[in-house]
Structures are given as C-alpha cells and as structure tokens.
Amino acid sequence: MQDPRKRDFSPVVLDFGPVRFYLARHFGFCYGVENAIEISYKALEENPNKNVYLLSQMIHNQEVNGDLEDRGIRFIMDTEGNSLMDWDEVTADDVVIIPAFGTTVEIEKQLRSKGIQTEQYNTTCPFVEKVWNRAEKLGGQDHTVIIHGKSEHEETRATFSHSDRHAASIIIRNMEEAKLLAGIIRGERDLNEFYELFSGKYSEGFDAEKDLQKIGVVNQTTMLATETQAIADYLKRVMKEHYPDDPEVEHFADTRDTLCYATNDNQDATYQLMKTKVDLAFVVGGYNSSNTSHIVELLESKFPTYFIKSEEELLSSKEVQHFNLHSQQAGTSTDYIPENTPLNVAITSGASCPDTLIDRVMMKFLSFFDEVKPVEEVLSEITQ
Ligand code: SF4
Incomplete structure (x- = not known):
C-alpha cells in the first residue's frame, strides 16, 4: 500500500x-496463476454433473493440483505432454480447462474436433498470449522467432506451436546455444550442423541459410529475464557485425516487451x-x-x-x-x-x-x- x-x-x-x-x-x-486457479474452481462449481478435465497440471504445485484432483478434476496429460488417460474418454459433454501456460494449436484443434468449447474455460495467461502475438508480428515481418525457453516445458511447446504458424521458429535454452547459433549465422560452422545442434527444436522446413537472416527473440515467460535480455543483446550484436550495411539493424527485431511482469x-x-x-x-x-x-x-x-x-x-x-x-x-x-x-x-x-x-x-x-x-x-x- x-x-x-x-x-x-x-x-x-x-x-x-x-x-x-x-x-x-x-x-x-502471479496474476496468470491466480486467475487460472479461480477459473478452475468456478468450472467445478458451474458444472457439478459433468466431467471436468484439466489439459495438464494447472501449475507446478503439487498441493494445488492435489486439491483440484480431490474435488473431482482429472488431468489429461502430465507436464511432458504424455497422455494420462485415453483421449477417447473425453467427449463433447465434458468441460476441459486450458492451463495458464496455454496449449498447442494441435491440441486445441483436437479438442474442437470433439465438439469441446475450448474458449469457455481457457485460462491462458494474457502475458503468454502477448508472446504469441509478438511471434506472429515477427513472422509478418519475415523474421525468424528465436524462443528462449526449455523445449520440454508446456509453455514453450505452446509458444513454439503458435509461432510456427506464422514464422520459422527455433527454441534455444541458454547463452551457450545462442553462441552455437551465432556460429552458424557468422558462417564459422557448417550450415548443416544447425540441423544436428538444434534437432527437434526448429520448425518443419527450416532453411538455415535463409531463415537465419532476420531474427527476433521472445521467451518462455518464466525464464531468467536477465538471461533473455543478455541473449537478445548478444544476437543483436552478432547481426549488427554480420550485416554492417544495415545501420538500423533490420536483421534483428527488438522484443523487450515479452518479459512477464x-x-x-x-x-x-x-x-x-x-x-x-x-x-x-x-x-x-x-x-x-x-x-x-x-x-x-x-x-x-x-x-x-x-x-x-x-x-x-x-x-x-x-x-x-x-x-x-x-x-x-x-x-x-x-x-x-x-x-x-x-x-x-x-x-x-x-x-x-x-x-x-x-x-x-x-x-x-x-x-x-x-x-x-x-x-x-x-x-x-x-x-x-
Ligand atoms: S506469464 Fe507471468 S503472469 Fe502469466 S502465468 Fe506465466 S508467470 Fe504468471
């Protein structure tokens, strides 16, 4: 106060x-988690006679997840995205809550094809959506989206899937991987090494020669903000040096505003x-x-x-x-x-x-x- x-x-x-x-x-x-928990309890209250599912763990807190389970909520997937139950059990009569991290475009489609109204209890945090919007904008300007995050984390998987619709995308975990990427950009490493170094972490059809000419960085909102910033600053420097005739550094898009408050x-x-x-x-x-x-x-x-x-x-x-x-x-x-x-x-x-x-x-x-x-x-x- x-x-x-x-x-x-x-x-x-x-x-x-x-x-x-x-x-x-x-x-x-944070706001996102508080909001998601409130909506989950509301979903239970409003649907006493329905199956209420959570797409995956609402938050990384066993106590909260346990309480939700005790009240009747079931989790469809674990945190790695493995199914904990048969997807066929989920029907159009059921309620499915999307967690604060959001979900992938593919899963959303799968739920819709079952007739489930995903928007009804969608708790995707607006700060995560902001990252998705930023990725879309980058794609619209022909920039490749570099996602600083953990490739196995739900939020990063969701962000990658949304970004992938609009732009070539790569996930990098830390500064070490940013330096490997810089080696490819500068031509110090063979282009083909890219596909080995970032295996499973780039979008389909990624062309290392063309898709690393214009880049922008967004992040998994829970990464260390200072690390994301350091990676963005570093890659900006790399692009500046690699394209000395680009004083406005159009080869790099500044994206400071995707860090979660x-x-x-x-x-x-x-x-x-x-x-x-x-x-x-x-x-x-x-x-x-x-x-x-x-x-x-x-x-x-x-x-x-x-x-x-x-x-x-x-x-x-x-x-x-x-x-x-x-x-x-x-x-x-x-x-x-x-x-x-x-x-x-x-x-x-x-x-x-x-x-x-x-x-x-x-x-x-x-x-x-x-x-x-x-x-x-x-x-x-x-x-x-
Ligand atoms: S983006 Fe930030 S506010 Fe939203 S759920 Fe994640 S940590 Fe919380």
Missing part, C-alpha cells in the same frame, strides 16, 4: 527475536535479497517449477539455499529435506541452521506457490526456537 507503483524491491524484515526473516518484496502467485518482479525482489547478509535462504515451490528454479539459482550463488516444497520438509532443527538443482534430486541436509543469534533468514517463493505455504514454512521454522515474539507484535512493528 505504501508503494503502489512497485518501485521498492527491498525485502521486508520480520524480526521474531531469535530469527529475523528477510521476506522478498514480491513473491508467489510477475517473473520480473519476483526476480528483481530476489536480486535485492541477494544484497542482504543472511545466514541461509529458503525458496518455496514445486521442484519442477521453472521460475522457482531460477530464483534458487540466484540465491544459491550467495547463500546456503534450501529449495523446499512445503513446511513438511523442515524435518527438525537438525534436518531439512530439499531439492538439489544440480543433481535434480531431493535429499536431506543435516545441521543446516547455523548457531549464531539472531539468525538472518531470506525467504521467497515462485509464481506457483500459494502464499499460505510461506506462512507455514516461517511458523514451522520458528517452532525450532525459544522465546519467539508473537506474530501480532512483529506485524504491528512493520505497520507502524
């Missing part, structure tokens, strides 16, 4: 006595957390959540950081279960709480994490300490 224009990204300090939490200024649910805000708030001097950090969110992993990557470069799904992973004051991004496995760490007092702890969460989870993690962590100040007292201190 004190910062309606969201200019201040510094963390809020909640001083509980033996523990001081540095709570990220922006964390948790929520991902940006959560990431900016994380950069501010990194400026603090804390003893450890917790990032709360689903293990398979892309935007949460990026927050973990940032924080673990500064502090001992524990990526946890919920308060249940705080097993005791001696043991914490958490996800290791590098090994891609969950494991247990011991003696994770340093002995100094007061203890400074950074805490934040990804876009698919309900705010109550942050609450529960803080409360569980505080239960390991004596003489903790009551919540009301701490809250009254920050609202004074």
Whole structure:
C-alpha cells in the first residue's frame, strides 16, 4: 500500500527475536496463476454433473493440483505432454480447462474436433498470449522467432506451436546455444550442423541459410529475464557485425516487451535479497517449477539455499529435506541452521506457490526456537 507503483524491491524484515526473516518484496502467485486457479474452481462449481478435465497440471504445485484432483478434476496429460488417460474418454459433454501456460494449436484443434468449447474455460495467461502475438508480428515481418525457453516445458511447446504458424521458429535454452547459433549465422560452422545442434527444436522446413537472416527473440515467460535480455543483446550484436550495411539493424527485431511482469518482479525482489547478509535462504515451490528454479539459482550463488516444497520438509532443527538443482534430486541436509543469534533468514517463493505455504514454512521454522515474539507484535512493528 505504501508503494503502489512497485518501485521498492527491498525485502521486508520480520524480526521474531531469535530469527529475523528477510521476506522478498514480491513473491508467489502471479496474476496468470491466480486467475487460472479461480477459473478452475468456478468450472467445478458451474458444472457439478459433468466431467471436468484439466489439459495438464494447472501449475507446478503439487498441493494445488492435489486439491483440484480431490474435488473431482482429472488431468489429461502430465507436464511432458504424455497422455494420462485415453483421449477417447473425453467427449463433447465434458468441460476441459486450458492451463495458464496455454496449449498447442494441435491440441486445441483436437479438442474442437470433439465438439469441446475450448474458449469457455481457457485460462491462458494474457502475458503468454502477448508472446504469441509478438511471434506472429515477427513472422509478418519475415523474421525468424528465436524462443528462449526449455523445449520440454508446456509453455514453450505452446509458444513454439503458435509461432510456427506464422514464422520459422527455433527454441534455444541458454547463452551457450545462442553462441552455437551465432556460429552458424557468422558462417564459422557448417550450415548443416544447425540441423544436428538444434534437432527437434526448429520448425518443419527450416532453411538455415535463409531463415537465419532476420531474427527476433521472445521467451518462455518464466525464464531468467536477465538471461533473455543478455541473449537478445548478444544476437543483436552478432547481426549488427554480420550485416554492417544495415545501420538500423533490420536483421534483428527488438522484443523487450515479452518479459512477464510477475517473473520480473519476483526476480528483481530476489536480486535485492541477494544484497542482504543472511545466514541461509529458503525458496518455496514445486521442484519442477521453472521460475522457482531460477530464483534458487540466484540465491544459491550467495547463500546456503534450501529449495523446499512445503513446511513438511523442515524435518527438525537438525534436518531439512530439499531439492538439489544440480543433481535434480531431493535429499536431506543435516545441521543446516547455523548457531549464531539472531539468525538472518531470506525467504521467497515462485509464481506457483500459494502464499499460505510461506506462512507455514516461517511458523514451522520458528517452532525450532525459544522465546519467539508473537506474530501480532512483529506485524504491528512493520505497520507502524
Ligand atoms: S508467470 Fe507471468 S506469464 Fe506465466 S502465468 Fe504468471 S503472469 Fe502469466
């Protein structure tokens, strides 16, 4: 309320006595996820006698997905796009909700051919649609669309499929792949290498000679905004050098505006957390959540950081279960709480994490300490 224009990204300090939490200024649910969850519950309420399906996991949060399942929703596909049930079971009488990530043109067609009104409960986030529109516009100007994203992620698959209708498209995962692409553009690598290096990640009929002459970059909205920007800046430089007679750099289209505000805000708030001097950090969110992993990557470069799904992973004051991004496995760490007092702890969460989870993690962590100040007292201190 004190910062309606969201200019201040510094963390809020909640001083509980033996523990001081540095709570990220922006964390948790974004507009797209909140909207998608609301529509899902509405779909259930409005259709008590119908089968209600979700095309795939609504968000990367097991707790929310589990609750929806308990209320009767069924998932048609898993997060990799594999069918979890027989598509023939879905009929025109059923309700199918399209998740916030959106879906591919092919799946939308398949649903329509069954007589399902996909627009009725389509929760595709407007910020994802904005990326699709941008891709269409790029295609209209004969630019190839470079999608910075993870090729296996639902949103990237959906964006690729929409972009592919209007423009030659490629998915690149990181700066390393951008450099490989630059090697092809500059002629340092054989053109044919393109098809091997980017196998399964380019549109059908892609012509590496013709289709890499004019390019623009869009992104999976939950990637690291700074990484997308760095890739776009790098490729712009490459095109500028490769086409010195093009002062307006028409061979490269600037697309800064496809970055999602929520991902940006959560990431900016994380950069501010990194400026603090804390003893450890917790990032709360689903293990398979892309935007949460990026927050973990940032924080673990500064502090001992524990990526946890919920308060249940705080097993005791001696043991914490958490996800290791590098090994891609969950494991247990011991003696994770340093002995100094007061203890400074950074805490934040990804876009698919309900705010109550942050609450529960803080409360569980505080239960390991004596003489903790009551919540009301701490809250009254920050609202004074
Ligand atoms: S992270 Fe951004 S693009 Fe994705 S659902 Fe949320 S608001 Fe929409």
